[in-house]
Amino acid sequence: MEAILKSNKLLNICYEIRGPIPERARQMEEEGHRIIKLNIGNLANFGFDAPEEVVQDVIRNLANAAGYVDSKGLFQARKAIMHYTQQKNIADVTVDDIYIGNGASELIVMSMQGLLNTGDEVLVPMPDYPLWTAAVSLAGGTPRHYLCDEADGWMPSLSDMRAKITPKTRAIVVINPNNPTGALYPDSVLLDIIALAREFGLIIYADEIYDKVLYDGVSHTSIASLADDVLFVTFNGLSKNYRACGYRSGWMIVSGEKHRAKDYIEGLNMLATMRLCANVPSQYAIQTALGGYQSIDDLVCEGGRLAKQRDLAYNMLSAMPGVSVVKPQAALYMFPKLDPVIYPVSDDQQFMLELLQDEKVLLVQGTGFNWPQHDHFRVVFLPNLDDLTDALNRVARFLTQWRKR
Numbered sequence: 001m002e003a004i005l006k007s008n009k010l011l012n013i014c015y016e017i018r019g020p021i022p023e024r025a026r027q028m029e030e031e032g033h034r035i036i037k038l039n040i041g042n043l044a045n046f047g048f049d050a051p052e053e054v055v056q057d058v059i060r061n062l063a064n065a066a067g068y069v070d071s072k073g074l075f076q077a078r079k080a081i082m083h084y085t086q087q088k089n090i091a092d093v094t095v096d097d098i099y100i101g102n103g104a105s106e107l108i109v110m111s112m113q114g115l116l117n118t119g120d121e122v123l124v125p126m127p128d129y130p131l132w133t134a135a136v137s138l139a140g141g142t143p144r145h146y147l148c149d150e151a152d153g154w155m156p157s158l159s160d161m162r163a164k165i166t167p168k169t170r171a172i173v174v175i176n177p178n179n180p181t182g183a184l185y186p187d188s189v190l191l192d193i194i195a196l197a198r199e200f201g202l203i204i205y206a207d208e209i210y211d212k213v214l215y216d217g218v219s220h221t222s223i224a225s226l227a228d229d230v231l232f233v234t235f236n237g238l239s240k241n242y243r244a245c246g247y248r249s250g251w252m253i254v255s256g257e258k259h260r261a262k263d264y265i266e267g268l269n270m271l272a273t274m275r276l277c278a279n280v281p282s283q284y285a286i287q288t289a290l291g292g293y294q295s296i297d298d299l300v301c302e303g304g305r306l307a308k309q310r311d312l313a314y315n316m317l318s319a320m321p322g323v324s325v326v327k328p329q330a331a332l333y334m335f336p337k338l339d340p341v342i343y344p345v346s347d348d349q350q351f352m353l354e355l356l357q358d359e360k361v362l363l364v365q366g367t368g369f370n371w372p373q374h375d376h377f378r379v380v381f382l383p384n385l386d387d388l389t390d391a392l393n394r395v396a397r398f399l400t401q402w403r404k405r
């Protein structure tokens, strides 16, 4: 009998964060090894608890949450998100412009399914959070990767973005704060991106899921707050800012040039209704989370747990021979570079597999973030200081051994 094959739609799709190397790590754990996992931004696994009041609200409302609700989500949750858009100065957002989903992930996929015809192009950052590249491809589109420039603190290169625009380009994806680089974009960069979108009639998809995970007292601007004559779709959720990845509660906000997008919005509404609604119990968490009492500030302020772990990871990585890293101002990640003269790595997936096997540390290789060279990897700095120190000492030892080969 013929083998049962997956759909051709999946041929160009990859998501290495949960790919073959994490699968190997899982097998090694079953064999009895203890693996230190620096591969995934899952806060709950590292002792970061969701705010108690948020958890209690979900429990308290569980009995009322057994029915389907509006496909766009619970009214009071969307109202709270609407107030949040007002705090972020995004103009003219109504409850109707807000869609709640099973994490931002579901809505990212939905937003691309609703937009793209075969061959349409979307500008996606390089490196990227790989779901974006996958979502564009799955929807039949072609991701065109624009450079985020390490020499410029990982800022998007406007000239590269412009060079990659063709008559088929429909949209620009902006991940700010950025995963995997931890970069935070200043308003001047955001305004330049808007100018480009305006010139070519492109939609801006703004993934702002880390907009409260900010270090050194910096502040975040929502790109959608800077113009009303471009269509923006902004993504956020409870996963990171409120340490509730497992609740699968995210949202998407359509703003700006909505009048030009009536047909697209109709498509989004159709896709939202097709899956009936997002998981209801966790929608009850949204109003309390956004209500003002919950805060991540004590974790990210100077001396806070996340800030200390960021500093430790940055200092240890910077001290490794042949390793350089841009200090992140936001999010949970950094994206160090291996000097290609000292570490002429030809296959970074194999490199990470060897690290896992030799030192029991799980990282994700740079190419997993659609980075074209085999000279980067991503570090998640969520483990506590002891585990992080242990993990990075192991990385240093592996690199020393690798150089001697």
Ligand code: PLP
Pocket (backbone or CB within 6 Å): 041, 102, 103, 104, 105, 106, 129, 175, 178, 179, 207, 209, 236, 237, 238, 239, 245, 248, 249, 250
């Ligand atoms: N966007 C970025 C940049 C992310 O890093 C993640 C998760 O790591 C997501 C979106 C997905 O978030 P959610 O848990 O809301 O699906």
